[in-house]
Amino acid sequence: MIFQKSEAEIDLMREPCRIVGECLKFVGERICAGMTTEEVDKLVYDFIKASGAEPSCLGYCGYPASACVSVNEVVVHGIPDQRVIKEGDIVSVDLCAYKNGYHGDGARTFRIGKVDEESDKLVRVTEECFFKAFEHLRAGTPLGDIGYYVQQHAEANGFSVIRSYTGHGIGREMHEDPTVANCGKRGTGVRLKAGTVICIEPMIAAGGWKVKILDDGWTAVTQDKKRAAHYENTVVVLEGGAEILTL
Numbered sequence: 001m002i003f004q005k006s007e008a009e010i011d012l013m014r015e016p017c018r019i020v021g022e023c024l025k026f027v028g029e030r031i032c033a034g035m036t037t038e039e040v041d042k043l044v045y046d047f048i049k050a051s052g053a054e055p056s057c058l059g060y061c062g063y064p065a066s067a068c069v070s071v072n073e074v075v076v077h078g079i080p081d082q083r084v085i086k087e088g089d090i091v092s093v094d095l096c097a098y099k100n101g102y103h104g105d106g107a108r109t110f111r112i113g114k115v116d117e118e119s120d121k122l123v124r125v126t127e128e129c130f131f132k133a134f135e136h137l138r139a140g141t142p143l144g145d146i147g148y149y150v151q152q153h154a155e156a157n158g159f160s161v162i163r164s165y166t167g168h169g170i171g172r173e174m175h176e177d178p179t180v181a182n183c184g185k186r187g188t189g190v191r192l193k194a195g196t197v198i199c200i201e202p203m204i205a206a207g208g209w210k211v212k213i214l215d216d217g218w219t220a221v222t223q224d225k226k227r228a229a230h231y232e233n234t235v236v237v238l239e240g241g242a243e244i245l246t247l
């Protein structure tokens with residue numbers, strides 16, 4: 001069941017979403033070689049708390065941290081630990097904030113110092129995949145168009161789309177309908193209505209799209225150990241366009 005949000009509800013969602021966007025920017029200005037992924041998580045926890053919000057990820061289905069911090073071949077759901085971030089790494093940080101009864105959700109992939117050419121392109125193309133889909137989004141857009149534009153851009157650049165994770169609706173719950181796939185056929189699926197709030201979150205791999213989950217039950221890594229990147233925003237569908245709430 002896809003809920004449409006009223007203008008009043010969207011206004012309530014602006015605050016947790018703004019906190020997510022600001023927190024990602026704050027982390028991006030501080031993340032560097034020599035930090036542990038746990039230290040990144042601490043930045044996120046402190047920022048969200050200081051903003052008067054709650055970190056939605058903490059305790060979600062037993063998840064033990066406020067952020068997912070995914071280095072290089074880790075696609076998503078990297079659990080913060082003692083791993084030291086190194087020069088040349090790419091690090092995805094995914095976080096959610098809860099305030100006013102609503103969640104906001106976003107992710108960025110950060111380059112640590114100078115990264116190799118392929119990683120640099122991977123991070124850039126993953127962001128572009130989001131914007132390719134976003135540009136085509138407005139009331140009446142078939143859901144499958146989002147996956148189509150993401151997949152088309154990723155594959156045109158020689159990368160692959162992770163299949164086993166998707167974007168999602170968001171609101172009073174962190175994950176609501178619809179499921180927002182990153183692969184798809186243009187013109188298929190439900191037509192999105194104005195007031196629908198979704199997370200579009202391309203997860204793109206430099207090699208193959210197959211992943212495996214480590215023994216911790218969360219950490220998703222590429223099977224071929226090639227790098228992956230993640231970029232996510234919470235967006236609201238409007239008549240004639242869409243608005244990003246987490247920038």
Ligand code: MF3
Binds near residue numbers: 077201
């Ligand atoms: N923020 C993630 C998403 O995009 C959810 C992370 S799972 C959690 O859906 F357990 F960390 F919360």
Ligand code: CO
Binds near residue numbers: 105106167199201232
């Ligand atoms: Co999400």
